[in-house]
Amino acid sequence: MIIKKIKILNSMGLHARPAAQFVKIASNYKSNVYISRNDREVNGKSIMGVMTLAAEMGSELTIKVDGHDEKQALAALVDLVNHKFNEE
Amino acid sequence: MNNSIINSKQMVRLKGIAASPGIVIGKVFTLTGDVVKVEERNISPEQVSNEVEKFNRAIELTLNELAEIQDQAKQKIGKEGEKIFNAHQLLLDDKIINEETIRKIQKDCKNADFAYYQVMQKFQSSLEGVDNEYFMGRVADIRDVKRRLIRNIQGKEPHYLNGLTNPAIIVAHDLTPSDTVVLDRQKVLAFATDRGGRTSHAAIMARSLEIPSVVGLKNITEIVETGDTIIVDGTEGIAIINPNSSEMNRYVKLREQYHEITKELSKIRDLPCRTLDGKDVELSANLEFPGEINSIITYGARGIGLFRTENLYLTKTELPTEEEQFDEYYKVAEKVSPYPVIIRTLDIGGDKKSPIFEIPEEDNPFLGWRAIRLCLEKVELFKTQLSAILRASVMGNVKIMFPMISCLEEIYQAKKIFAQVKDELRSRKTPFDENIEIGVMIEIPSAAIMADIIAEEVDFLSIGTNDLIQYTLAVDRGNVRVANLYKRLPPSVLRTIKSVVHAGHSKGVWIGMCGEMAADPLATLILLGLDLDELSVSPSMLPEVKKIIRTITFQDAEKIADKALQMKTSEQVETYIRNVMSTRYKLTIN
Numbered sequence: 106m107i108i109k110k111i112k113i114l115n116s117m118g119l120h121a122r123p124a125a126q127f128v129k130i131a132s133n134y135k136s137n138v139y140i141s142r143n144d145r146e147v148n149g150k151s152i153m154g155v156m157t158l159a160a161e162m163g164s165e166l167t168i169k170v171d172g173h174d175e176k177q178a179l180a181a182l183v184d185l186v187n188h189k190f191n192e193e
Numbered sequence: 194m195n196n197s198i199i200n201s202k203q204m205v206r207l208k209g210i211a212a213s214p215g216i217v218i219g220k221v222f223t224l225t226g227d228v229v230k231v232e233e234r235n236i237s238p239e240q241v242s243n244e245v246e247k248f249n250r251a252i253e254l255t256l257n258e259l260a261e262i263q264d265q266a267k268q269k270i271g272k273e274g275e276k277i278f279n280a281h282q283l284l285l286d287d288k289i290i291n292e293e294t295i296r297k298i299q300k301d302c303k304n305a306d307f308a309y310y311q312v313m314q315k316f317q318s319s320l321e322g323v324d325n326e327y328f329m330g331r332v333a334d335i336r337d338v339k340r341r342l343i344r345n346i347q348g349k350e351p352h353y354l355n356g357l358t359n360p361a362i363i364v365a366h367d368l369t370p371s372d373t374v375v376l377d378r379q380k381v382l383a384f385a386t387d388r389g390g391r392t393s394h395a396a397i398m399a400r401s402l403e404i405p406s407v408v409g410l411k412n413i414t415e416i417v418e419t420g421d422t423i424i425v426d427g428t429e430g431i432a433i434i435n436p437n438s439s440e441m442n443r444y445v446k447l448r449e450q451y452h453e454i455t456k457e458l459s460k461i462r463d464l465p466c467r468t469l470d471g472k473d474v475e476l477s478a479n480l481e482f483p484g485e486i487n488s489i490i491t492y493g494a495r496g497i498g499l500f501r502t503e504n505l506y507l508t509k510t511e512l513p514t515e516e517e518q519f520d521e522y523y524k525v526a527e528k529v530s531p532y533p534v535i536i537r538t539l540d541i542g543g544d545k546k547s548p549i550f551e552i553p554e555e556d557n558p559f560l561g562w563r564a565i566r567l568c569l570e571k572v573e574l575f576k577t578q579l580s581a582i583l584r585a586s587v588m589g590n591v592k593i594m595f596p597m598i599s600c601l602e603e604i605y606q607a608k609k610i611f612a613q614v615k616d617e618l619r620s621r622k623t624p625f626d627e628n629i630e631i632g633v634m635i636e637i638p639s640a641a642i643m644a645d646i647i648a649e650e651v652d653f654l655s656i657g658t659n660d661l662i663q664y665t666l667a668v669d670r671g672n673v674r675v676a677n678l679y680k681r682l683p684p685s686v687l688r689t690i691k692s693v694v695h696a697g698h699s700k701g702v703w704i705g706m707c708g709e710m711a712a713d714p715l716a717t718l719i720l721l722g723l724d725l726d727e728l729s730v731s732p733s734m735l736p737e738v739k740k741i742i743r744t745i746t747f748q749d750a751e752k753i754a755d756k757a758l759q760m761k762t763s764e765q766v767e768t769y770i771r772n773v774m775s776t777r778y779k780l781t782i783n
Contacts (some may be wrong), residue, residue, distance in 0.1 A: 116511060121280045121331065132288075145319060151289030156331060157316045159323040189514065 106171040107179055112163065115189035119160035121152075123190040128152045130181050136172025138182070149182070202421070202435040207410045210389070211430030212396035215405030216448040217383040218441070221421045221434075222361035223414065224372070229343045234304040244298050248291075248305040251345040255285055258341065259371075266374045270398055272527060277334070277370050284338045290316070306346040313339045333388070333395060337369035357381075362423055366414050368395035378402060383425040385432045387414050400487065407432050461736045462493030464743065468721070472747040475727035476739055477532070479707060483521045486528045489732045493739070496532035498655070498729020499594075499707040500525060502578065503541055512574065518581035526588035533590045535632065535655070535705075535729075536582050538575070540564045540596040559669065564597035569606050579614040586626035594655060598633040598640050604650050636660035636708075641689045645696035654697050655729070658708025662686050680763035682716060687758055687766070691723050698724070705729060714780075715770055717741040722754025744778050 113119055119127070131138040131149040138149030142164060147154030149168070160166055170179045236244055259281055266274030284290075290312055297308035313335070320332050357363075360380050365372070367388035373395045381404055389396055389408030399406040405427030417423060417434050424433040424444045428451070433440055466476040477498035478489045489497070505513045505521060526534050542552055542563025555561040568575040582593055595607050608631070618625055635641050636657035648654060662679065663670060665686050670679040690706075697704045705727035710716045712730035717738050720728060730738055753773055760766040774780040 114511070118328075120328070121283075121334075125280075125283055147316075148289045151287050152283050153287045153290050153313075153316045153335070157319045159320055159328040161328075189511070 106169060107175050108167060108169050109179060109183060111166050111168060111183060111186050113160050113166065113186065114162065116162050118162050118164070119155060119158060119166075121156060124152050124155040126185060126190055127155050127182065130185055131178065133181070134170075134172065134174045134178035136170050136175045136178045138178060139169040139171075141167045141169070204437050204440065205416055205434040207413055207416075207432045207434070209385070209407040209410035209413075209430050209432060211427055212384075212389065212408045213399040213404055213406040214428045215383070215403070216428065216444060216451050217362060217405050217425045218436075218444060218448065219360065219362045219382045219423065219425075221364050221417045221419055221423050222357050223417065223419050224363055224365035224368075229310075229340050231306050231310045231343060232304070233307045236298075236302050236304055238302065241299050241302065244305045245295050247346060248294060248298065248309065251305070251342055252285060252291065254345045255338075255342045256282060258345075259285065262371045262374055266370075266398075269374060269402065272523075274374065274398065280334060281338050281370075284335060285342065306343045309346065310339070310343060333367050333369055336367065337371050340369070341371065362425055364413055364417050364423070368399075368408075370395055370398060373398040373402070378404070383427065384408070385410055385413055385423065385425050387411055459493075461739055462491070464739070466495070466739045466742055468742060468745055468747045468750065470746040470748060474721060474725070474742055475705070476735060476742075477535075477705075477727060477729045478732045478735060479729050480525065480534075483525050485732070486525055490528070492732040492735045494532075494732060494735055496590075497525065497529055497534040498705055498727055500534055500536045502537060502539055506539060506541060512577075515577045515581045515584075518578060519584050522582055522585035522591070523588065526585050526591050530588055530590050533592055535592045535594050535707075536585075537594045537596055537634070538565070538578055538582075539568055542567055559663070565595050565603055565607060566597065569603065569610075572610060575610060576614050579611055580618065583614060583618055583625040583629065584623060586629045587624050589626055591626060592630040592632060592653070594632040594634060594653075596634045596657070597637065597660075598635075598647070599637045600639060601643065601646060601650070604633060604647065608650070632705075634707075635693055636664070638665050638689070641693050644693045645700060648697045648700035648702045651702060653703045653705060654693060655705040655707050655727075656690060656693060656725075658686070658690075658706060658710035661689065661708065662710075665689065681713065682710075682719070682757075682766040682770070683763045684758065684760055684766060687719065687723075690720075690725075691754075691758060694723055694725060703727065712738065714738060714741055715767060715774075718745065718750050718770060718774070719754045719757050719766075721745070721747065722750035722752070722757075724751075741774075741778075741780060744780065 115123065128150055139146050140149045140155060140158065141147070142158045142160055145158065147158060149155065158166070168179060168182055259278055263275055263278035266278055293312045294305070294309045297303055297312065298305055317332060317335050320328055357380050360382050362383045362385060363376070363381055364385045366386065368384055368386050384399055384404060384406035386408045387410055396406060396408055405425055407425055407427055407430050410432055413432060422435055424436050436444065465473060467473050475495065477496040478492065478494035479499040479501070480486065480489060480497045481501055481504060505518060522536060542558065542561065552562060582591065585591055598604060611631070615625070630652035632651050632653035632655055633647060634657045635644060635654050637660070640647060641661065644654060662683060666678060666680070666683060668675050668678045670676055694704045703726040706720060706725055707729040711720065711728040712734040714737050718741065721742055728738065757766050757769055760769055
């Protein structure tokens with residue numbers, strides 16, 4: 106299992122469309138993906154979960170990935186966040 | 194305590210959020226159907242597979258319903274309405290939610306609607322305490338999906354609005370986007386709700402459907418019942434339940450006034466901007482923020498003559514992405530269609546400082562690194578914007594305009610980059626308008642002098658008078674020591690305008706104006722007489738400028754412009770025009 110802290114950089118925060126993107130990418134991998142904010146943890150493959158984190162710009166999140174393709178999954182998700190969900 | 198109340202019911206005045214303008218007095222219809230009742234039941238292990246099957250069928254049914262509603266939204270509201278329901282479909286398709294629900298049915302042996310309700314509630318409650326209008330707005334979306342699915346699990350009729358037989362004011366806890374779309378416009382006079390904000394999807398739809406609405410009234414559903422009389426003031430954000438006679442009279446008058454104003458506006462709004470002898474002038478509006486687009490249309494603009502894109506850059510702490518820009522441009526183009534929208538590329542620097550990139554201190558910022566000069570150096574930034582504009586041009590009504598052009602070389606460079614971006618889009622197979630018109634602003638004297646040469650390279654010219662006056666007179670209007678030298682109608686600038694129009698027309702391009710002078714009623718007759726093809730003005734000035742143009746013949750305007758250009762000082766021009774307008778046309782101008 107690997108864990109990484111990230112920061113939301115896009116101005117609208119992790120709202121509906123970015124949340125959908127996050128979920129889509131997370132779902133491409135076999136590993137379990139969890140994402141948490143202020144001690145609340147949700148499944149990273151659920152749009153409902155990710156959206157209800159209500160992560161605004163600047164909020165710090167922890168991504169936890171567990172599975173045999175965890176490295177690739179984490180890299181893809183971190184890349185998405187750091188590129189501010191560029192390709193929406 | 195108070196014996197003077199004639200109504201058996203107490204008058205209650207509530208303050209909420211003005212979501213969609215207009216004043217309506219009518220009878221209440223409460224939307225009780227928006228409360229879902231879910232009972233917890235234990236089911237036997239034999240029933241489990243049946244219950245899971247029921248849940249899956251309900252999802253399928255709901256997806257079909259949503260597709261139908263999405264279709265209606267597309268027809269009534271457009272692309273924006275359609276998009277809202279994309280998110281609803283995603284929510285309904287959430288694997289985690291659905292798997293958890295099924296697990297709950299199987300493990301806990303609970304009924305499907307209860308299992309789903311509990312799972313959704315767990316997530317939804319975490320959003321309710323959030324102090325961010327955007328995320329709060331999404332709660333309504335989640336409730337909408339939840340309610341619809343639960344109703345389908347329970348096999349209930351979705352059309353609880355059938356009880357609405359006479360036109361009424363809908364009072365509900367929270368209007369969901371799908372309610373707003375499917376309601377019969379003929380029977381809905383207004384909305385008043387407990388929840389919601391100006392940016393909730395239902396509020397956005399109410400505005401585009403022109404249904405007066407007040408939202409965020411907190412507990413109105415607890416106070417009213419169907420049949421009560423209510424006043425909804427969507428302009429001020431007020432709801433008055435069981436108004437007494439004096440309040441009633443006051444609002445009947447206010448409603449009349451509101452109708453008068455909108456009628457007066459709409460009278461001139463729908464009339465063509467045409468002189469007495471039949472010459473048409475394009476009268477469009479300047480757009481500062483995309484959000485103003487609806488009020489601009491209310492004022493009767495036929496198109497946007499200047500869409501300032503700076504605010505996309507100035508109000509943010511990061512550069513806007515191509516996607517963000519495309520969204521904004523496309524939205525505006527779609528709203529304005531079939532009338533044109535002229536998008537001006539980034540005009541930053543000078544007095545417009547951005548928090549995003551450093552513009553070093555300069556001794557003469559107005560003669561320094563700004564607008565097109567900056568863009569030609571920051572090519573990537575420029576390309577991102579050009580690409581977004583080009584993609585939005587698929588609407589077919591988009592034109593592009595470069596600001597602060599001082600010489601031909603800049604046009605060559607800008608066009609070269611523009612062609613590169615077009616090539617990139619073609620190779621990505623991204624569609625855009627191959628015939629998109631290119632224009633430049635004429636706001637620097639050197640460009641005005643070379644207007645005939647410049648006109649050979651473009652499709653239109655737009656005269657920016659604020660900078661043209663400042664650069665022609667060499668006066669910084671913000672400097673109080675010299676501000677008195679900044680004139681409203683300097684003859685030097687009027688002559689320049691005349692020669693630019695002449696140069697442009699001789700090369701077959703059209704000439705517009707988008708500076709403050711275009712909106713100055715004192716200048717209207719002159720500009721009309723100088724044969725400008727388009728005037729782009731601030732929205733609130735549209736009716737007045739149009740009124741003046743409609744009062745005169747083009748022939749007379751030409752004579753007046755001729756005479757005005759013979760004047761020797763700005764004061765003489767002003768006196769002459771005031772005189773003509775008041776004596777001949779009974780028009781007074783401040």
